[in-house]
Structures are given as structure tokens and as C-alpha cells.
Amino acid sequence: MVLKRKKESYKELKIVHGVFDERTLMTFYRLINKLDISAISMLEEGKEAVVLSGLRKEKELIIIKVYRVEACDFKKMWKYLVEDPRFKGVNKRTHAVVKIWCQREFKNMMIACAAGVNCPTPIAFKDNILIMSFIGDKGVLARRLIDVRPDNPKELYKMVLENLRKLASAGLVHGDLSAYNILLWDEPYFIDFSHGTTLKNQNALELLKRDIKNINSYFSKLDIAVKDPEDIFKELIKLIKSKSE
Numbered sequence: 001m002v003l004k005r006k007k008e009s010y011k012e013l014k015i016v017h018g019v020f021d022e023r024t025l026m027t028f029y030r031l032i033n034k035l036d037i038s039a040i041s042m043l044e045e046g047k048e049a050v051v052l053s054g055l056r057k058e059k060e061l062i063i064i065k066v067y068r069v070e071a072c073d074f075k076k077m078w079k080y081l082v083e084d085p086r087f088k089g090v091n092k093r094t095h096a097v098v099k100i101w102c103q104r105e106f107k108n109m110m111i112a113c114a115a116g117v118n119c120p121t122p123i124a125f126k127d128n129i130l131i132m133s134f135i136g137d138k139g140v141l142a143r144r145l146i147d148v149r150p151d152n153p154k155e156l157y158k159m160v161l162e163n164l165r166k167l168a169s170a171g172l173v174h175g176d177l178s179a180y181n182i183l184l185w186d187e188p189y190f191i192d193f194s195h196g197t198t199l200k201n202q203n204a205l206e207l208l209k210r211d212i213k214n215i216n217s218y219f220s221k222l223d224i225a226v227k228d229p230e231d232i233f234k235e236l237i238k239l240i241k242s243k244s245e
Helices: 008-019 022-036 073-082 096-112 153-169 202-222 230-245
Strands: 037-045 048-054 060-067 122-124 129-133 182-185 187-190
Touching: 022 037, 022 048, 022 060, 022 122, 022 129, 037 060, 060 096, 073 096, 096 122, 096 129, 129 230, 153 202, 202 230
Parallel strands: none
Antiparallel strands: 037 048, 048 060, 060 129, 122 129, 182 187
8 A cells, every 4th residue: 555645645544554543643744744755655564563664755765663552562561661771760651651662662773773783774753653764675675584594594693693792782682683573685684673771671681691592593493503592692791791881
């Protein structure tokens, strides 16, 4: 579905996809006009968010991620947020939680980009809407790692670990890394940073161990030798701590 850049045409989104309440619709309309976004198309519908593509200033492909407000598990989101020392004072109201959740992903992506991690470039956010660069070409979104059979898994594994090192050097744990949250477009690109947190989070170490376990589990199934998870963990912790000192 491709939508024209007119306010009234976005009402179709609310009806068809059940995600654009009046508040979200107005935020969406203001953002796409402010950033001069057109040729908007629906790409994916997930439990937590819907993902659209668009053209910024008629030449730059971008992604628009709209977090669902009514259907989200805001209690679970709130729990993750308050465990992050950067967001302790978040209000328990649903819309406030989703808004901070979106802001958290934007900030984490800013940190990742500054560290040289392969990931989408964050462009803007407002309330429950996040806009970022498009990973792919000619409107075709890069596929998730879980959905492809990589040609050179050994080299790809090295690149994933290098991105993990860069993220750790920036003092950040992804928190939800797996083959489902990595796009493959010549190189691996980390996505979905909403769970990202710092080492000051009391659950950061467990989240980091889970990230390593998920990555090793995927690549070990491709018949390549993976590094000892404890060695990876120690290396990344050392990098994270050096950032926080």
C-alpha cells in the first residue's frame, strides 16, 4: 500500500492497521511534513510496531517505525526502562512509557552510530514514532540474518563480533541481539535498539551474556567454530568498563 502525502489519506492507516489513533496520526502528519517525507509504503507489521518506508525530500529512502500504543505490553516496557538508570523516573502511563521506549531506541542508535557500529542512522523521533535511514536498496529492505543463508558465515561472524566490540567500547549493551535483529546487506547491520542499556543497569551482564549466546547459537549451526562465550564476555566487559571509567 502506497499513500499519498495528504492528511486525509492517513486515516486509511488507522482503519486498516489499527495502530494510528488520533494522537499518533497527528504526530505522524506533523513529522512527515516537517521532514518532507512522501511515497509512504507499509513494509512490515509486528506485534510491537509497524514499519513503513518513505522518501525524504523525494530522494532519500527512510524507515518510519511506529510503536503500537494500544497493543503494546507497556508494563514489560516500563520494567525494562526503570532498570536503566537513564530512565528511572518514567511515568507508568501507557503513552508515556511508549514515548520513552521510542526515545531510548533513538538515543541508543545515536551512541551506536557515533561508535561506528553498522546500524541505521537515527534521523528523528516524536512520541511513539521513530525515523531512521533505510538499509537496503530501491525500496527493498535488507533481509534479517535469520531468513538467509550467508555465503561466508565465518567472515560474517567476525564482523558481528567487531560490531559488538564497537558497541561495548561505547559503553552500551544491545540487550536483544540475535539473528532476528541483524539485517544483512553486504555487511551485518544491528537493529532494534530499544532494549539497549548501560553497564549501570543491574541486569546488563545477563543481557550481554544472552546476546553472546544468541549470536554463538546461530553461527554454530552454520558449522563454523565460534569463540568461547566466556572469552567474548570478558573482552566486552573490559571494553565497557574502560568506557565508564
